[in-house]
Amino acid sequence: MAMKTKRRYLLVECATAIEERGRAQFERGLFKALLEQMGVLHYQSANPKMVGFVDAHRFVLRASLEGHKEMALALAMIKNLEGAETAFYTLKSSGTIKALMKEGKK
Amino acid sequence: MDYYDIALQGCGVDKGLESALGFKKVFLAGRDVALTGKKGNFSGAIATGSDKPVLEEAARSGARALIIEGMRTDRSLIDIMAKRNTVLCIPMSAITSKEGMERSRAIFMARGLFSSARRRRLHVGFVSLAGSREGLCSAMQLIEFAKLVGADEQYAAYSISEVNRAIANGDED
Numbered sequence: 634m635a636m637k638t639k640r641r642y643l644l645v646e647c648a649t650a651i652e653e654r655g656r657a658q659f660e661r662g663l664f665k666a667l668l669e670q671m672g673v674l675h676y677q678s679a680n681p682k683m684v685g686f687v688d689a690h691r692f693v694l695r696a697s698l699e700g701h702k703e704m705a706l707a708l709a710m711i712k713n714l715e716g717a718e719t720a721f722y723t724l725k726s727s728g729t730i731k732a733l734m735k736e737g738k739k
Numbered sequence: 740m741d742y743y744d745i746a747l748q749g750c751g752v753d754k755g756l757e758s759a760l761g762f763k764k765v766f767l768a769g770r771d772v773a774l775t776g777k778k779g780n781f782s783g784a785i786a787t788g789s790d791k792p793v794l795e796e797a798a799r800s801g802a803r804a805l806i807i808e809g810m811r812t813d814r815s816l817i818d819i820m821a822k823r824n825t826v827l828c829i830p831m832s833a834i835t836s837k838e839g840m841e842r843s844r845a846i847f848m849a850r851g852l853f854s855s856a857r858r859r860r861l862h863v864g865f866v867s868l869a870g871s872r873e874g875l876c877s878a879m880q881l882i883e884f885a886k887l888v889g890a891d892e893q894y895a896a897y898s899i900s901e902v903n904r905a906i907a908n909g910d911e912d
Contacts, residue, residue, distance in 0.1 A: 646759065648872050648873050648875075702883050702886075703883070705877075705879055705880050705883050706880060706883035706884060706887060708880070709831070709835070709876045709877075709880035709883070709884065710834075710835055710842075712835055712873060712874075718873055719873060720872065720873040720874070720875065720876075722759070722760055722875065722876060722877040722880065723877050723879050723880055724759055724760070724761070724877055724879075725761075725879075726879065
């Protein structure tokens, strides 16, 4: 039987508003920036995925248990996304998406 | 554990953002604690600069913490700081303001400075020293930054909690 990969969910806040229409482009830009900060090897180990957007500033990312802390730091290092000045704050991490979404709606 | 950060006055942090980021308080340099880079009254202030004689004078005249610009390790300065119980402050902005190879070098320099300071049992505070909202980071990110520079999980949390509070309030531990 295959071992289940342990995952963590991160609630991230973006300093600038994310437009609903531009979410796909935002996602591509974010993962490109994460890859640049983490490097190919660490990026594949963290295996980041976008879970969903909470509101115009907050979204939830999924990462592997071993890579999620490094990803939080990589997010702090991103200060520019596709030419626009921005910042990402990792507010909370959790093993379940439910707890995180609840926190995000506060 | 309560976490504290130190940012620059005018960084745009408010109560809501402060607690969302996981900090009990974000102290403002220039309002809650003095930040100076010039000769004069260093007592109780955070002294910043790259000029060794000025930093030595700051440590001798009672500065609470020193920010060594360029993060070059200087053993004699570390010795003076150890004698005077001056805290070493490593700002995250010194890393995030740089790009590519320069950022990589800044991390390397910060690691050397941190290990040299801890070898002399100096306390090290990790702060964002953000000048704007974009420069701020969460408590979780600051802890990861401390770990990147060489702190273990326990010291990273202690630094962002106790050491940062002591820098801003002037408490002795």
